[in-house]
Amino acid sequence: MSGFGALLAQRLRRDRMQVPLWAVGTALLAYLSYVGVAQSYGTEADREALLSTVMANRVILLFRGLPSGADDGAFMLFLILPFLVMMAAFMSTFLAVRHTRADEESGRAELVGATAAGRLTPLAATAAHGLIAGAILAALTTLAYLAVGLPVTGSLIAGCATGAAGLTFLGVGLVMGQLFRTPRAANAASVWIVLLTYLIAGIGSALGTPTSDLQRLESSWLVWLSPFGWAEQSRPFADDAGWPVVLCALVGLALVGLAFALQSVRDLGSSFVAERSGRPAARPALASPMALVWRLNTGALIGWAIGGLLTGMLATSLSAPLQETAASLPSVEAILTALSAGGSLEEGAVVIFFTMLGILAACCAVQVICRARQEETHGTAEIVLAAPVDRARWLADYVVVAFAGIVIVVASAVVGALLGIASLDDPDWSLMTDVLVTGGGQVAAASVFLVITALVFVLAPRLTIPLGWTLVMVGMILGLFGPLFGFPDWLVNLAPIGVAPTMTSDGVDLKGLWWLLLAVAVGATATLSLMRRRELAADG
Template identity: 35%
Template sequence: MSAFTGTARLVRLAIRRDRIQLPLWIAGTAVFVPIVVASVRDRFPTEADRVEILRSATESPALLVLRTAPTGASEGAMIMFSLLTYVAVLAGLMSTLAVVRHTRQNEETGRSEMVGATVVGRHAGLTAALVVVAGANLVLGGLIALALIGYGQPAAGSIGAGAGIAAVGIVFAGVAAVAAQITQSSRAANGIAAAVVGVAYVVRGLGDALGDRQPDGYTVVSAWPTWLSPIGWVTEMRQYEGDRWWVLVLPLVTFAASVGVAFALTVRRDVGMGMVPDRRGPARATPALLSPLGLAWRLQRGTLLGWTVAMVAYGAAVGSLSQTVQDALGENEGTADTIAKLAGGGNADLMDAFFAAMMAIYGAMAAGYVVQALMRPRSEEAGGPAEAVLATGTGRLTWLASHLAVAVGGAAVLLVAAGAATGLVDGLSSGGAGGKVLDMTGAALVQLPAALILAGFAVAVFGLLPRLAVGLAWAAFTVSLIVGQLGELLGLPQAVRDISPFTHVPAVPAASATALPLIALTAVAVALGAAGLALFRRRDLVL
């Protein structure tokens, strides 16, 4: 028996387990191609239109951080400028979640030990996970390439776009494979892998923002940090503007190296253990752990701490960019128009519109934390700890409501931290730090009701469809993020944009905070959460 014996059967098992989740991820990601193509053709039908908006973008570091460095004014290059980095992030998240689900989660729940008792090689499980995820990324890349070709884009650039997206997804699959060997829990592995995706996006954004604007005024050559990021590699392929195929060597080499490291670590640890074992807890529990709320806080505090650090760092970065953005807004009407659209339109002060756009991003980040935190009850249910807790005097509603309370409170903490960091850094550079901290903190907290909608939805699907809860909750977050945050820029109809709760949040500080939409969003969130609690109370535990 070799180390890979049984791989084919485990591949079939993994495909069966993911027969719903992976197709949803692939279809939900690929569907943005026709949306963006239609938006580009409607809003920028001529090269002159595209040159004008790209010249605006090259003068705004904040926009380059969010998008990427523009490489040309052709229709295909404009589509890549509008689409590429977001799809790369989605491909990365799809890959990391799937790899961890079929490796570390299987060990955590005992499935790997049961399967390993049969004729299965040591590397079969990890290999099967990588094969399935690599295949999913190839399908995604193929769909993207075919969609672009079908819309009349050059074949070489279209295939390059699909290949680049597939490659970046495969790279992050390798990252997740290593993370699954290091940690002893699936949550920690998912956290590490997702953090790497986030860092890759930020590093790419930093390299693009620091890039050199070319004499034509509408293209940028990225700085060296972009080459440190897998997401930067796919943008540096310059689809439709040179098609640098040799860049694909970087993700392929990185994937091979990470898989080699993962295989090496696999044979150096026991099944169910990680290279970094969990720390032993204190001999005696604190009084707080006698309550379900205290237990939920103990389980969630590490996740909240990580998100808080990230939000403070991002908020400080936004505050430090305020003067640069103000200069760009004062000099270029196109940049100002784009910022205003990110903030939801209107004729407000341009700096207020910029901060409103950033507050919307804070709201999306807080919603991401909420979804991650409220998937903890599902992992507890599937892994068995929930059964042990609920076998005591702890009621179902109390147990789930405790996790919900920690998630909601954590979202508020994140928004306060990000808003205060933005106001403090901006105030230190321009004066009036105290007032700006209060203003930015209040503006950030306005985003809380939209995040609560995602919390309510996560609880509702957990109560109704527990096996699909993770996929549906993250799908709802992705749709809300793309439609709500970028719907105006993509030219989506208002009826489509209204699907996202972020669309209904007042664009503070660019607009006044009105109570009605905030109350309505909160009421919907409460109704969804209550429905989820009631459904969970009436169903059996599901592994």
């Protein structure tokens, strides 16, 4: 294929920062998860006790992997494998859409199509690039397991399962890029498929059958509808089954083949899912730039708000399973009590889930700012700025909507927490104080991610999307997994979500609230001041 090598090199160069960040981040999470498990569940008796409790409270399996025994390697993957697969999935789907549908919308694909490369060569280069990225991620993840002294065979199966699941979602991203007209719609559909298949695998495990010793679970048939389930069925460090890994790879290759078939029968710039027809005249509510920003981000805000609602419900409705778990496993009780600063187990659960909520709210805000960058690269921002709207006002609208998104996500979680308490046989309404304080603290924490991403947008526009999401990923690892992995306090406190205010037995612990508010104020002021002096940077 003429030009294949040049196009592949171009894709490798464009993603020279994104792919290493995703791959190294996944491998680092794998490494630290083993270290954390060794510290928190150092004895086989602790691991057996936790697995037995999980079998009695299956709802926990919605957020974890497939139990395959109490050996340290198998137990570690029970806790972390779905999250490793999710990182591989996001890397692969974003890569696929970025180099297919996004290139069509920006006009790059049309320029390439005018050369001797042909209509399928760019897609082939993207598929090869995705394969290379997945192989790098699998290799680094395997090396992370080997570095902690786990067996070679299990390490290879675990690394390959993560990479092969990423290949499956590479195919998903390529197909979505064929079906939908815009990269935003293709990315949104890919993300929802990732989350849906993650949930399906969790439900399939929750409906499974445990062994008599309560150390292993045989999943229900639902897991075979999800790449997450296929990766978990390889059971690294237990069965070391290679055929589920092969299944992931084959399905991924089949989806890549489907993308080629769809590409060969559609026109450049067209799609199989038609866009919704617009109104002949705009509504009066769209008379301002702010209203336009709201309209562009409505779907994303609704999606993240639903996630916040579910998180809030889980934060208060899981008190009974947590009580049973802590009663049989003192290490779990110690972790929850530490997180609540000496408070009750229910308060510890609120802290854990609302820390997750801070990540969701930050993701919502980052996505809105990334939309501003997309509008700039696509040239549509120039149309708005041709009206009497200055650059600072235009970006300020996105910052305001992003902050409103944070508030909406947290407010949805508060409503969910209220519903969760109401669903209990013996509701403890005093938990709402913890919910409100912790939720308010996460608003400040997520706002830090917002202003940092906005500042990156002003100073280094090309890095807005990769660096914005990378910062959220680092914040999640430090703030959410740091206590589990035994990170020192100073390192955990680098994450805004780790220093957000919480309730303690003595009242409200403000922690780093004033630093968070100062960072938000300085970041917002610097962003809007510098934006007045920046020209549009439409090159992607």
